[in-house]
Structures are given as structure tokens and as C-alpha cells.
Amino acid sequence: MAKKIKDPGLGYSSKRNAQNIINKDGTSNIRHINKKFTIRDIYTYFIELSWIKFFAFVFIGYTLLNIVFGLIYISIGIEQITDEKGSFFENLLNGFFFSAQTLTTVGYGGLAPQGVIANFIAAFEAMLGLLSFSFITGLIYGRFSKPKAAIHFSENIVLRDFKEHRALMFRIMNSRKTVMIEPEVTVTLSITEDSGDHKFKRNYYRFSLERDKIMYLPTTWTIVHEIDENSPLFKYTSEEIAKLDAELYILVRYHEQSFGQDVYQISSYDFSKLKVGAKYIPTFYYDDEGYTVLDHSKLNELEDID
Numbered sequence: 368m369a370k371k372i373k374d375p376g377l378g379y380s381s382k383r384n385a386q387n388i389i390n391k392d393g394t395s396n397i398r399h400i401n402k403k404f405t406i407r408d409i410y411t412y413f414i415e416l417s418w419i420k421f422f423a424f425v426f427i428g429y430t431l432l433n434i435v436f437g438l439i440y441i442s443i444g445i446e447q448i449t450d451e452k453g454s455f456f457e458n459l460l461n462g463f464f465f466s467a468q469t470l471t472t473v474g475y476g477g478l479a480p481q482g483v484i485a486n487f488i489a490a491f492e493a494m495l496g497l498l499s500f501s502f503i504t505g506l507i508y509g510r511f512s513k514p515k516a517a518i519h520f521s522e523n524i525v526l527r528d529f530k531e532h533r534a535l536m537f538r539i540m541n542s543r544k545t546v547m548i549e550p551e552v553t554v555t556l557s558i559t560e561d562s563g564d565h566k567f568k569r570n571y572y573r574f575s576l577e578r579d580k581i582m583y584l585p586t587t588w589t590i591v592h593e594i595d596e597n598s599p600l601f602k603y604t605s606e607e608i609a610k611l612d613a614e615l616y617i618l619v620r621y622h623e624q625s626f627g628q629d630v631y632q633i634s635s636y637d638f639s640k641l642k643v644g645a646k647y648i649p650t651f652y653y654d655d656e657g658y659t660v661l662d663h664s665k666l667n668e669l670e671d672i673d
Contacts, residue, residue, distance in 0.1 A: 372555070372573045389616055389635040391520070413506050414513060421510070425503060432499075433470060436492055437462030440485065447485035449478050470496035516632035517543040518619055522667040523640045525647065526605055533594045533605065534577075537636060538647055539619065540587045540666050547584040550621035552576065554592065556599060559612040572599040574615075584621070586661050587650045605643050613638045645669040 390396050413421060440448055440462035441455070448465050452458050465478040469492045480489045521538040528534075541547050554574040559567050575598070577591035594600045600608055615636040623630045648668040651661045 372571045389614075389633055391634055391636075393633040393635075410506070410509070414509050418510075421506070428499075429470075432495075433463050433466040434459075436466035436470070436488070439488060440465060443484050443488070447482040448480060466492065469493050470499075472496060512626075514623060514626040514628055514630045516619065516621070516623065516630040517541065518547075518632045518634075519663070519666055520617070520634045520636075521647070523642045523645075523669065524615065524636045524638075525645050525669065526608060526641055526643045527646055527672060529591065529593055535574075535592045535594065535600065535608075535615075536589055536647070537615070537617075538587055538589045538650075538666065539584075540650065540661075540663065541584050542663065543625070545624040548622035548624065549580065549582060550584045550588070550619060551580040552588075552590055553579070553618045554590065555616045555618075557614045557616060558599070574598075586659070587666070589647060590617075609638065609641050609643055611638050642669060644672050646672055 388396055413424070416424070437459050441458050445451055445458045445461060449461050452461065461478065465480075468474055468478065469489045472493055480486045519540040519542045521540075523537075525536045526533060527536070529536075539552075554576060556572040556574055558570050558572070560570060561567055574592045577593060581588065592598065603611070615638075617634045617636070619632045619634075620629055622628070646669065648665055648670055650663075650665040651659050654660050
């Protein structure tokens, strides 16, 4: 009989149809409340943002900062920068463009501060611009240099006959052209069960795998858990397994050549993604010249077993 493992950090308490703690893409699905946001969280926040949101923040912040300083230059008198135009909007544009030139230290020469107050403000803005762009440059470097795994997981898990028993399977793919060195997989099964009095508890089991580590991975790898007498799923029929309130939590570790260090990636599967009596279609073939061709579009393709 399979032995339960200690809580892997996800907690024992649960409820019927509780949401996954780990999302499919490996991100946390936990909602935090009453958490204090500190200055130390800013770096992590901007590093984890998508590129679209990151550049949107940069653009919005840059624009708002120039508008604020444009208004400041109007308040002290736009004539300290250029001639008065008579229109607030035209004056704001001149203040905005002068602010942009000062913030970026471009200084075309068409606009220039005249007077002590304007020069003090321009000097402060230039310093602020240097600090801001240094911060943004550091963030961009951090985003590019951050080690990231490049693993794609199949959309579904498969339950099918395997050898003398049944087996639960899912597939991972190397999405880069580099070779994954010594990939290692750990799979944990979480089953939510009624412990009585309408209280639900999570039980965890470490899956034994047909193979949990290989030398390298240039293409795809099908991870197989054979449901034998030692499996926590052995007592269930295939139909009962498909109806279980259960999740798989996967941790993959390998050495990434691009970064020269070990990287990790986590993912999860809800048993609603289980396909019974199906098998994966091969993702690679050999072309006329004998080269192995990996078709990334076939990672999730299944076919029924006759």
C-alpha cells in the first residue's frame, strides 16, 4: 500500500471542489489579503510582470512624469523656458517637451531654462531621469538574465493500459533548441477526501515513476506512473479515478545550457483533464535527410486506443 508523504507545503485542510493551489503555468493560485507591500517587493513585482505590462508601466510613468514637470514649468512661468504662446495647451506642450529633453538628458538646445528656479527644477529632473532610467535598465537586464525553464506540458493527462496494469501519463517537451541536461521529475498526488462531519482533508502521495531522471532531453518525454499494487490509485477503477477530486503537482529540475545553471519549473493537473483510454501521438519524425524533426504542435494530440 502506498505511504502518505508529509505535507509538501500546500496544507492538509481543504473543501469540496477546492481550487488548485498551483496553476497550470506554475504560478501560485493563492489570494493574499492583509499583506503589507514593501519597497523590497517592487523589484520582484516588475521582474515577474509580462513584457507588455512592463513597457506599459514604463510608458505611462514616463508620460505622467513629463506632464507633472510640464505643469510645474507652467506654474513658475513658461517664459523661463520659451516664449509665452497664449494658450495653456501650447504652453503645456512646450513644458512637456522640455521636460522630456531634460529627463532623458537629450538637450536639443531649442528650449533652455532661464532663471534660477527653472534651472534648479531642471537640475533636479535631470537627476531623477538618470536614476529612473538606471532603474529601468536594471530591471530589463534582470528580466533577460533571470534563469527560466523552457518546458511545455501536455494539456491532458492520460489513463491507459500499460504492461500488466494501468498507467497515468503526461508529456513534457523541450521548447528550446538547447538540450536539457539531466532533467529530473517529481510528481505528487493530492486527493481531497471527506474526513467526516463534512470536513475535507488533503492526502498526499509521492508517485513512483517508471523513470524519474534521464541524461538529457532534446525532444519530448512521457512521464509514466504505473498503477500497480503500491500505487495509491490501485484501489480505484478507471471511472472512479476520473471522478476523483485530485490534482497532480509536478516539479521539473534540469541544467539549462543557456544560463549555465539549474532551473526549476512547476505545474499541476486537475483530474478533470484526465483522458481515459487514449494515447499520445508521436511528436517527432525523420525527414528525407535523416534529421529528427520535432513538431511542437503535436504535443497535445491524442488518439483513442482500439
